[in-house]
Amino acid sequence: MKHLAPLLVSCTATFLLLAYSTIVTVAMPSISADLSVGFGALQWVIDVYTIALAVLLVPLGAVSDRLGRRTLLVGSLVAFGCASLLCALAPTSSVLVIGRCGQGVAAASLFATTLPLLEASYSGAAKHRAFAIWGAVSGLAAAVGNVSGGLLAAVGWRLVFALAVPIAAGATWMAIKYLPNDRPLERRRIDVPGMVSLSATIALLVIATLVFSDRGLTWTVSVLATLCAAALITFAHYQRRNPETAVIPRVLMHNRTFRTAVVIAAAYYFAAFGILPAISSWLHDALALSPAQIAMVLSVQPLVFFATSLLLGPRIGPTRRDRAFAAGLLLCAAGCLALALPTAVAGWAGILPAMALTGIGAGVISPALPAAAMQDVAPTQQGVSSSTVNASRQFGISLGVAACAISVRAFEPGSDPHRWGVTLLTIGAMTGGVCVAAALTTSARTRLRLN
Structure with a gap:
């Protein structure tokens, strides 16, 4: 025990x-x-x-x-x-x-x-x-x-x-x-000014993203973005001024595996999970499903995620990690592009391929990400390294939800199936493109490290 x-x-x-x-x-x-x-x-x-x-x-x-x-x-x-x-x-x-x-x-x-x-x-x-x-x-x-x-x-x-x-x-x-x-x-x-300025940066960024996704570009968003930039500059100042007590140690910023993990965490959460509120709105507005029915449809993704992580996770060692990241990102991209299927397949069944593929892709990436976040990191810095990667996930999903909300607001689909088809296609192209870009970046960094 x-x-x-x-x-x-x-x-x-x-x-x-x-x-x-x-x-x-x-x-x-x-x-x-x-x-x-x-x-x-x-x-x-x-x-x-x-x-x-x-x-x-x-x-x-x-x-x-x-x-x-x-x-x-x-x-x-x-x-x-x-x-x-x-x-x-x-x-x-x-x-x-x-x-x-x-x-x-x-x-x-x-x-x-x-x-x-x-x-x-x-x-x-x-x-x-x-x-x-x-x-x-x-x-x-x-x-x-x-x-x-x-x-x-x-x-x-x-x-x-x-x-x-x-x-x-x-x-x-x-x-x-x-x-x-x-x-x-x-x-x-503990670098208290650095922690306060970092917390303020993230808080303002998240709140600005939430307001932006709900109301669009307003003066409130502009003020929040300006304050966020000022807090970020303050945080960077304290990072440079006090490197020995920096919240995010400089050695982490020079760790290529850590930087790759941060990018991947943001990208796959942006795509795989940022799309869920928009899909939920489609299921409710266009198909008139109840909240419980919507929950059951959306749960296909995490259940596939669970099975994939459990089956493939133990087989993904350090030598296979980069390939797992690339494959997972491309699977997530394929799942996002599958958002085009509801235009051809009637009913909620049209969304299942997207749920399954993004679940598999996320299930491939997730078990390998923690080890990458802490690879070649001293035990005294593993808390901040793993937390930074997990924070990148939260930032990715917040940005993804906001980006998808912009698409929904732009097309105003209401209950019109055709408008929803165009909206989902746009969301799929955008989120899938982010995953492809992250996969290409990961592959390029891998080749650079090997050379």
Whole structure:
């Protein structure tokens, strides 16, 4: 049991943070009816989790390198359970938003510790298997989030949040009982101004993306983009001024494998998962499917993701990693281009090839990505390296959702099947092109390294 504990705790923590990023979406109608608030106010129930997760992921990765992974992991599991209990008992939408913010902060801490914990606990073939299982669980979490959110909402949306409490409690008990006490890995002081400026940069970028996807290019977006640029310049200044305490160490920026992992993480999340809200709108507006039916159709992708990661993940070693990245990106591109099929195939079945191909592509990439993120990285920097790659995923999906929303707004398809066909074709060409470009970049860097 002690040998399996790091894997079980890491997978449970990952399952919680990913499932609860999607589980609320399908339950929104019942939450709106129960708390008597509009969907505009409840949108923050989803967005505040995303913002907190994206904003704090890299800074907390740096903190985990200094405080110790076990300490931060246990505290984060307790915090996630308490925040979930607050959500379950929330009397108003404001309290629910506060609870979701707490979940997002705890989720960022969990994400910052799970992969370094696996890296430190296993080696050789056991490490490849652990990363493959972790990748499979991350795919399954999205499926469970989509489906269970709809099913549990029929019983009561508060149960959606209440179920997280015993799961977090069980993972906390296992971590305390079986994970060894660890000491801080690094004695460097924390660069507080650098962390604050980085957090501000990411927060402003994510909020600007959300506003842009909802309202288009407005003065609010322009102001947010200007502030984001100023925060980024400030962060870069502190990075250069204090290289010994930099949030993202300079040695990481010179690590070619790490840079490749960051690009791939953003590209495949942009394409494979950024398209899902647009597909959901098509299923609802053009085909008039119910939320539960939409969840079932969309869950094809994470279920295929789960099976692919579980079957192929352990076979993807360091020598096959670059080919796996290229193949996964091209499969994602093929899946995006398959969005043209609904123009020829009537009904929801026309979208299944796109769901299956993007699921396979993501399932090929996901198990290999954690090892690439931490290859040739010192143990004292693995928290920030893995967190940066995971933050790149969040940035990719936010940008993908915004880009797809622009296409939907431009064509205004409504319930017109023809307009939706053109919209999906445009989205497929755009997202598929991003994956092809990333695959070509990866192949070029591989040839350069070999030469």
